[in-house]
Amino acid sequence: MIKKNKEKVYSVAAIVIIIDQIIKFVISNKMTLKQEIEIIPNFFSLYYVKNTGAAFSLLQNQRVLLIIVSLAFLFFIDRFIEREKKLNKLSIISLGFVIGGIVGNLIDRLIQDGVIDYLSLQFGKYLFPIFNIADSFIVIGIGLLIIGIIKEENKKKIDKIPVKERLSDQVEVIKNVKKTTNKTKKKS
Numbered sequence: 001m002i003k004k005n006k007e008k009v010y011s012v013a014a015i016v017i018i019i020d021q022i023i024k025f026v027i028s029n030k031m032t033l034k035q036e037i038e039i040i041p042n043f044f045s046l047y048y049v050k051n052t053g054a055a056f057s058l059l060q061n062q063r064v065l066l067i068i069v070s071l072a073f074l075f076f077i078d079r080f081i082e083r084e085k086k087l088n089k090l091s092i093i094s095l096g097f098v099i100g101g102i103v104g105n106l107i108d109r110l111i112q113d114g115v116i117d118y119l120s121l122q123f124g125k126y127l128f129p130i131f132n133i134a135d136s137f138i139v140i141g142i143g144l145l146i147i148g149i150i151k152e153e154n155k156k157k158i159d160k161i162p163v164k165e166r167l168s169d170q171v172e173v174i175k176n177v178k179k180t181t182n183k184t185k186k187k188s
Helices: 002-030 063-083 089-112 133-160 163-187
Strands: 036-040 044-051 115-123
Touching: 002 044, 002 063, 002 089, 002 115, 002 133, 063 089, 089 115, 089 133, 115 133
Parallel strands: none
Antiparallel strands: 036 044, 044 115
């Protein structure tokens, strides 16, 4: 089961890496550095830059540190997958997104000396930091992981309630619905 989980997670990651690297290849070969192509005026454009830092341009020119941090995250995620006996679909997808995004940006750091960013969003006068599809996959993956954890915690809380008590609550709801329905019919 563990091997199957790992294969599924890394299959999702491979798809993310391929998508990411194809888009970055096209951007870097069809655009010049700092070129902007406006897609939706005053909202969305492609703006080709190289980020030598992390998210929001933090840790500029800390390439070695960022490579080490990326490898450490990948190691810990891999160990997590190894420990988990059963991963649900949401966990498989979210972990694949995170791994794929990290590896996509890691490839850039190793080959390009910086991450290729190109997605630029503007909200009124606020210009959001330029990012790429790998960043998006990381954020979406983390969001899905959080949703999965919350769902799992809620399921555990419900599972702790004895079945008899859960059923009695459902019976009460049904009785109340019947009473309300009967009152409505009598008024009509």
